[in-house]
Amino acid sequence: MANAYRIAAAGVLCILGAAMGVHREQSRNAGKTVAPPTLLPTALARPAELFFADTLRRGETLSELLARTQLDVDASRALLAQLSEVQDPRSIRPGLVVEYRKSTRTGAIRRFSTRLDADRHLAFHREGTGWAGEVEEVPVHPETAVLAGTVKASLYQALMEGEGNVPRAERQVVADLLADRIFAWKIDFSRDLRPGDRYRILLERSVRPDGSARTSRILAVQFSIGGAEHDAYLFTAGGVDDYYDRDGESLRRAFLRAPLEFRRISSAYSTGRFHPILRRMRAHHGIDYAASMGTPIRAVGDGVVGKAGWGGGYGNVVEIRHSRGYGSRYAHMRRFAEGIRPGVRVKQGQLIGYVGSTGLSTGPHLHYEFHENGRPINPTSIRYLTGDPVPGGARSRFRAARDQRIALMDRSGPLLAANGDSARLARR
Numbered sequence: 001m002a003n004a005y006r007i008a009a010a011g012v013l014c015i016l017g018a019a020m021g022v023h024r025e026q027s028r029n030a031g032k033t034v035a036p037p038t039l040l041p042t043a044l045a046r047p048a049e050l051f052f053a054d055t056l057r058r059g060e061t062l063s064e065l066l067a068r069t070q071l072d073v074d075a076s077r078a079l080l081a082q083l084s085e086v087q088d089p090r091s092i093r094p095g096l097v098v099e100y101r102k103s104t105r106t107g108a109i110r111r112f113s114t115r116l117d118a119d120r121h122l123a124f125h126r127e128g129t130g131w132a133g134e135v136e137e138v139p140v141h142p143e144t145a146v147l148a149g150t151v152k153a154s155l156y157q158a159l160m161e162g163e164g165n166v167p168r169a170e171r172q173v174v175a176d177l178l179a180d181r182i183f184a185w186k187i188d189f190s191r192d193l194r195p196g197d198r199y200r201i202l203l204e205r206s207v208r209p210d211g212s213a214r215t216s217r218i219l220a221v222q223f224s225i226g227g228a229e230h231d232a233y234l235f236t237a238g239g240v241d242d243y244y245d246r247d248g249e250s251l252r253r254a255f256l257r258a259p260l261e262f263r264r265i266s267s268a269y270s271t272g273r274f275h276p277i278l279r280r281m282r283a284h285h286g287i288d289y290a291a292s293m294g295t296p297i298r299a300v301g302d303g304v305v306g307k308a309g310w311g312g313g314y315g316n317v318v319e320i321r322h323s324r325g326y327g328s329r330y331a332h333m334r335r336f337a338e339g340i341r342p343g344v345r346v347k348q349g350q351l352i353g354y355v356g357s358t359g360l361s362t363g364p365h366l367h368y369e370f371h372e373n374g375r376p377i378n379p380t381s382i383r384y385l386t387g388d389p390v391p392g393g394a395r396s397r398f399r400a401a402r403d404q405r406i407a408l409m410d411r412s413g414p415l416l417a418a419n420g421d422s423a424r425l426a427r428r
Helices: 002-029 062-068 073-086 155-161 169-182 392-410
Strands: 049-055 098-103 109-117 121-125 128-136 141-150 198-207 213-225 228-235 239-242 266-267 269-275 280-282 289-292 296-298 305-310 317-320 326-336 353-355 365-372 374-379
Touching: 073 109, 073 121, 098 128, 141 155, 141 392, 155 169, 169 198, 169 213, 198 296, 198 392, 213 392, 228 305, 228 392, 317 353
Parallel strands: none
Antiparallel strands: 049 098, 098 109, 109 121, 121 128, 141 198, 198 213, 213 228, 228 239, 266 289, 269 280, 289 365, 296 353, 305 317, 317 326, 326 353, 326 365, 365 374
16 A cells, blocks of 8 residues: 555656646747748749640631740641541631640640540640650549429420439430430320429439530439329340330330421311311311421331322322321421432431421421321320330349339439329339
């Protein structure tokens, strides 16, 4: 016990001694200026290179710009020669930015680069006594994004105003893909959409440093339109990418839902309509698509041209015979596409003519009819003649991909049906 007391006492004395020593040292240094620690010489060294950028001015040649950067003549010639191999010099416009690095010791340019397009840079660097150039690809990183929203007036409006961190230009591309590629056989977005319809889209993007996408693919879509549920999933079968519904059935059909890629319908199918020129009621066995003069018209299905000429009140008209007794008619054309004449075989989606206002027409539009065994029928009633489904051996792989994509979209919230009461589509 006595030893323990002696050890404790010794510890206290050591602490007191240290404290008194610190106090005496502070007293001696009181009023004195303490010099800062000496910096190592390398900390103050100049950088090996300095970065510069310059822009091609209006009325200036690229050679003049290079001369202003003080790039030597040999390097300038080498750059111009290689640039002409990867880009047409005539495409170079004012605003082209060149970047270069100069040695702080010699003032000589050591690296020079310029942007060829959104995805490529042309870069030169010193290699011995000469220069070496190469085209460098802008790095990208993959990401997925979910677009979601509600229709108020149109597909474009819904996508422009919907949720999701995707630039406006990409949203326009998405709208075109939905209307003219994915649902071209099932949905006519100019007629079928109603206020309150909802959508979710899973988008795969390869993103550049500036946030724009080099490429993008729609992996999955869920649409609730007027209470009806539509979905599409991208899947590769037999080395070919295509879209299938939830059950693995192809979205392709023998006939497209609409003959125009950019469309707005002014008059729907009707057995009685007041004709604006004849001033009387008359059957209107088709759909009128109001569109700008010259808008491209496409064949809704494979077939053979039966007529391509003047059709009286129809103006310039093309009639196509399809398989199984079906036929389609396209009227009031401004002109026919090159090579379109009777007897020529056409493919689904092929250009056959351009919107006009010939015949009995009050303005530019396309009058489109669909016939079955010579009788006019509502073209929106054609639902069958589908493409091949997902092969049996790939069904499990398809279901796994489908469920994974639904789960990704679920993170952004459920897709409500048009009445807002349920999330049936995500969980049916």
